Amino acid sequence: MAVLSVASLYYSRILIRYLEARAFKRMQFTKMPALYVRASIATGAVMMLWGLDTGSIGPITAMSTFTESFGEFSATVHGAIVSTLLITGTISALLAGMLADQLGRIAMISTGAAVFGVGAAIECGAVHLAMFIAGRAIKGLGTGLFVSTVAVQVCEITPAKTRGFWVAFSQFMLTVGLALGYFMCYGTGRIAGSSASWRVPLAIESILGFGFAATTLLVPPSPxxxxxxxxxxxxxxxxxxxxxxxxxxxxxxxxxxxxTVHSPKLSMLQNIQETFKDFRKAFSGPYRSRTAFGCLLLIFQQTSGIDGVLYYAPLMFRQAGMASEEATFLASGVSALLIMVVTIPATIFADKWGRRTSTLVGGIGITIIMFLIGSMYAADLVHPDGGAGRWVVIISIYMFAIVFNMTWAICMKAFLVESLPRETRSSGAALGQCSNWLANFVVALTTPPFLAASSYGPYFFFGGCTLLSVIFCAIWMTETKNQSLEAIEAAYLQRRLEKTGGKSQWSVNVNEQTTDTSENSSVISPRRERENWLGAAAAAGHVHPARALAS
Structure with a gap:
């Protein structure tokens, strides 16, 4: 933990110096960093909670004291325990967009962190497996509220030149939590013969959840x-x-x-109905392709196998030949530490490497690594009693985690939020996160039995999915680095106008009112949205004003 603390402090110093020297060299700095810098740090730090859970749940369920508390369970039950969080997280992520638009981004992040703390406390005090699973379900509800909302909040308060950096910073904090989770379990695992070995990490998660819920309330709302x-x-x-x-x-x-802002007079059921209208809007007209692509992008993240590796790293290292519980925990902790370290340069250079380049280069690297591991197992070159084969697999698992977290972990979520229009940013981000977690659930549930049935099958599957993802992104993904959200929106409109020969695909009735005047809605009409899009494009210089008026 001391190493992690020193690394975090050192990273913070690098972070502030970098911003002062490069991104804001034309601005006068006071003794305190700019407000958006402090706000982005406080907001991004909440992602540490998700990292803590991801890093600790695999080692916790692999501890002998855990099975002594709840009994032995099959590989399928193991997958169900781990993936419970993802089911409830998917449900809350669906509502997170509506709630974030209604109550604000900060309210959702703070509430999500507090609910996470409650779930971790229930897990910590569990006296039977059902109670532990209930705690994970509640923890998932909280996680679903803050994960996608953090990215939206950070994107909406940071300038274009450093937006990728700050989205990447939240990913860095996730990796800090990941490493902390592994090493906490490595340390508490030494508490022999006591359930405290798995309860203490969960108690720390609960305390941090409530702490982040309080500190987030000090962050200013998104303008x-x-x-x-x-x-x-x-x-x-x-x-x-x-x-x-x-x-x-x-x-x-x-x-x-x-x-879309719903009336505060609506009941919860009506608000939920309005939320699904927002989702339909995200998949309508000019928004459909971007929303669908964003959802696919976050599904691609999971079908690369990243959470299969993070959740079940001890199991994978054991399969590769590490026999003792202590050795597998240490190997898992080292992988998390490597992930945290490589995320530092990835964070700093996020706005230089670009989203599309990082996606393609990272995808090719992941494909090669996964096919290599699968081939080693298929050729029967990996033996628990020794040989070079097992070390090739162990090093390849490390390389996979490094490549993923330097590329896909950062660029895809940044691209998702940047590419969505303001009208559907919250609902689109929520749908993207929901898609990510559904895929995550499938991976988390099926990885243990898949590994039990075939030592090489999962790796060939993950490698094949990643290869398809690279081809897909090479064809359809665009570059958004160093552009304001408004400029990105105008560029999308320009491409749409060029594709349609200068005619927008809005279906507008000549006699249509510019706004919905009903009591329960203040939804901007298609005609007003069309005017806003064209105005933004003309103002940003992406569409000539005369052409904007003519269309």
């Missing part, structure tokens, strides 16, 4: 969300305090009310 709610003066005040350039301030305040 883009405030503008969508019609709180223009508050938005201007927040923007003026963020510490960004005048040009970036104007971009944040340029467009009003393009988020």
């Amino acid at each position: 883009r969300w405030l503008m969508a709610k019609g709180r223009v003066e508050k938005a201007r005040l927040v923007v003026s305090q963020l510490g960004i350039s005048q040009e970036e301030q104007q971009e944040m305040l340029a467009q009003k009310g393009q988020v």
Whole structure:
């Protein structure tokens, strides 16, 4: 833990120096970093909770004291225990977009962290397996609320030149939690003959969950969300305090009310109904292709096998020939530490490498590694009693984790949020996270029995899925680095206009009202949305004003 603390402090110093020297060299810095820097750190730190759970659940369920507490269980039950969090997380992620638009990004992140803390406390105090699973289910509800919302909040308060950096920072904090989770279990696993060996890590998770819930409330709300709610003066005040350039301030305040905002008078059932209307909107008209691509992108993340490796690293290392519980935990901890270390340069250079380049290069690397591991097992070159084969597999597992976390872990989530229009950003991000977790659930549930049935099958499967993902992204993925969200939106509109010969695909009735005046909605009409899109494109220089008016 001391090593992790020193590494985190050192990283923070590098982070601030980098920002001062490069991204903000034309701005005057006071003794305190800019508000958006502090806000992004506080927001991104919440992702440590998810890393803690991912890093600890595999070692916890592999501890002998855990099976002494709850009895032996099959590989299928093992997968079900681990994946329970993902089922409830998927459900809450579906509602996270609506709730984030209604109550604010900060409220959702704080609430999610607190619910996570409650779930971890129930796990910690579990006296039978059903109670432990219930705790994981509650923890999943909290995780689903904050995971996708963190990315949206960070994207909406940071300038374009460093947006990728700050989205990557939240991924770095996830890896810090991952390493901390593994090494906590490595340390507490030495508590012989006591259930404290698996309860202590969960108690720490609970305390941190409540702590992050409190600190997140100090973060300012997203000015883009405030503008969508019609709180223009508050938005201007927040923007003026963020510490960004005048040009970036104007971009944040340029467009009003393009988020669907439901009336506070609606009941919970009506709000849920409105939420599914938002989802239908995300898959309608000009939004459909981007929402679908974003969902597929996050499914690709999971079909690479990353969470199969992270959740079941002790099992994989044991299969490769590491016999003792202590050795497998240490090997898992080393992989998490490597992930954390390589995320530092990946975070710093996120806005230089680009989203598309990182996706393609990382995908090719992952494909090669997975096929190599599968081939070693298929050729019967991996033997528990020794030989070079097992070390090739162990090193390849490390390399897979390194390559994934330097590329796919960072660029895909950043691209998802950047590519979505403001109107569907929250609902689209929620749908993307939901897709990610559904795929994650399948991977987490099936990996133990898959490994038990075939030592090489899972690796060939993950490698094949990754290869298909690379081909897909090479054809359809665009580059969004160093562009404001408004410029990205205008560029998408420009491509749509070129594709349709200068005619937008909006279906607008001549006599249509510009807004829905019903009591229960303030939804912007298609005609108003079309005007906003064209205005943004013309203002950003992506569409000539005359062409915008003509279309």
